Amino acid sequence: MSNGEVKQIDLSSQNVLAMRDAESALAAGATQVKVCPRGVITPSARDFLREHGIEVTTGSATVAATSSASSASAPTAAPAPAATKRSPADPRLFSTPEAEAVKKEICAVGKKLWNRSYVDGNGGNISFRIGPNEVICTPTLMSKLDLTPEDLCLVDLDGVQVAGKRPRTSEIFLHLEIYKAVPEAKSAVHCHPPHATAYAITGRVPPNNIIPEFEVFVGKVAVSPYETPGTAAFAQTVIPYVREHNTVLLSNHGIICWADTVTHAEWYAEVVDTYCWTLMNASMLGVPISQISEKHTADLLNIKKSLGLPDSRFDTEGIRECQLSDVDMPNSIALLPCSKDGTSPLSSDGPEMDRLVKTVTDAVMNAMKAS
Numbered sequence: 001m002s003n004g005e006v007k008q009i010d011l012s013s014q015n016v017l018a019m020r021d022a023e024s025a026l027a028a029g030a031t032q033v034k035v036c037p038r039g040v041i042t043p044s045a046r047d048f049l050r051e052h053g054i055e056v057t058t059g060s061a062t063v064a065a066t067s068s069a070s071s072a073s074a075p076t077a078a079p080a081p082a083a084t085k086r087s088p089a090d091p092r093l094f095s096t097p098e099a100e101a102v103k104k105e106i107c108a109v110g111k112k113l114w115n116r117s118y119v120d121g122n123g124g125n126i127s128f129r130i131g132p133n134e135v136i137c138t139p140t141l142m143s144k145l146d147l148t149p150e151d152l153c154l155v156d157l158d159g160v161q162v163a164g165k166r167p168r169t170s171e172i173f174l175h176l177e178i179y180k181a182v183p184e185a186k187s188a189v190h191c192h193p194p195h196a197t198a199y200a201i202t203g204r205v206p207p208n209n210i211i212p213e214f215e216v217f218v219g220k221v222a223v224s225p226y227e228t229p230g231t232a233a234f235a236q237t238v239i240p241y242v243r244e245h246n247t248v249l250l251s252n253h254g255i256i257c258w259a260d261t262v263t264h265a266e267w268y269a270e271v272v273d274t275y276c277w278t279l280m281n282a283s284m285l286g287v288p289i290s291q292i293s294e295k296h297t298a299d300l301l302n303i304k305k306s307l308g309l310p311d312s313r314f315d316t317e318g319i320r321e322c323q324l325s326d327v328d329m330p331n332s333i334a335l336l337p338c339s340k341d342g343t344s345p346l347s348s349d350g351p352e353m354d355r356l357v358k359t360v361t362d363a364v365m366n367a368m369k370a371s
């Protein structure tokens with residue numbers, strides 16, 4: 001607007017401001033967008049707003065479009081990478097000896113996923129970052145059981161295909177957002193394992209401190225909000241979580257795991273799904289699940305740290321002691337995800353706790369009536 005008039009679009013009811021919101025704001029002629037103080041602005045949306053001179057405000061103060069809307073307890077998006085100009089993807093990286101080995105590994109992992117019932121129909125996708133701007137990935141519309149090295153594709157970090165006969169998976173953007181946000185991530189595996197996906201469709205996470213292998217290799221998992229698969233908005237939902245979590249439950253969809261190798265990323269899918277399944281089985285026994293002590297959990301987290309694996313319970317000084325246990329709900333197999341400050345929505349007053357108290361009270365009263 002040339003007359004200096006401010007036109008504000010209010011997006012403060014949204015937890016995540018994604019690219020399509022930024023585009024809508026521009027199309028509506030906004031000069032300012034009001035965002036949720038605890039919300040997240042995805043890096044591409046932030047860049048877009050900045051490029052078009054649209055201010056971001058929380059209502060009380062204008063925040064620089066170069067930072068997240070909040071640094072408080074809500075998960076924050078990864079800081080926008082400095083506008084790095086990437087060199088064009090090199091298609092020759094698709095036929096090196098390393099690439100051929102990676103292709104075989106991807107095919108082997110595809111068979112593992114299918115054999116474990118983690119991918120259905122043409123579902124799931126696998127990728128490996130072979131160069132600074134080059135990613136090998138699975139094609140669209142193929143069962144992961146049937147993959148051969150000739151079926152794979154090479155894309156750049158914008159998702160543009162530069163080699164391979166088949167068209168790339170439409171969900172590659174989910175993988176690419178992880179590679180842009182986490183330099184350590186070399187491979188990502190997305191699948192729909194039934195037990196972990198059962199948690200994802202409830203928006204709940206499994207409790208921690210119950211099985212050592214889960215603590216060391218996965219630990220706390222996050223839940224990202226639902227978006228339509230294959231869209232940029234869907235890909236961006238994981239950005240706030242992937243630095244501190246190698247496994248994210250995708251609401252009403254499945255999971256994504258990242259690791260240093262394709263095989264390891266698939267291992268994490270196995271670890272999280274088996275853990276969820278085991279908890280479900282234990283819950284049928286009708287007796288409380290015992291938790292590993294905080295001291296022993298700290299031992300496990302120290303092992304995890306020495307392996308270079310991420311965990312939201314780490315900080316610069318070591319392990320956040322207050323986040324070691326799920327003492328609020330030790331016998332529940334499904335918890336609401338913790339916010340970044342380590343508090344659980346179930347540990348505070350609120351509608352969820354009210355519902356829980358009512359459920360328990362009703363169960364006790366019914367049991368007393370029956371006896």
Ligand SMILES: [Zn+2]
Binds near residue numbers: 124171191192229253
């Ligand atoms: Zn999927």
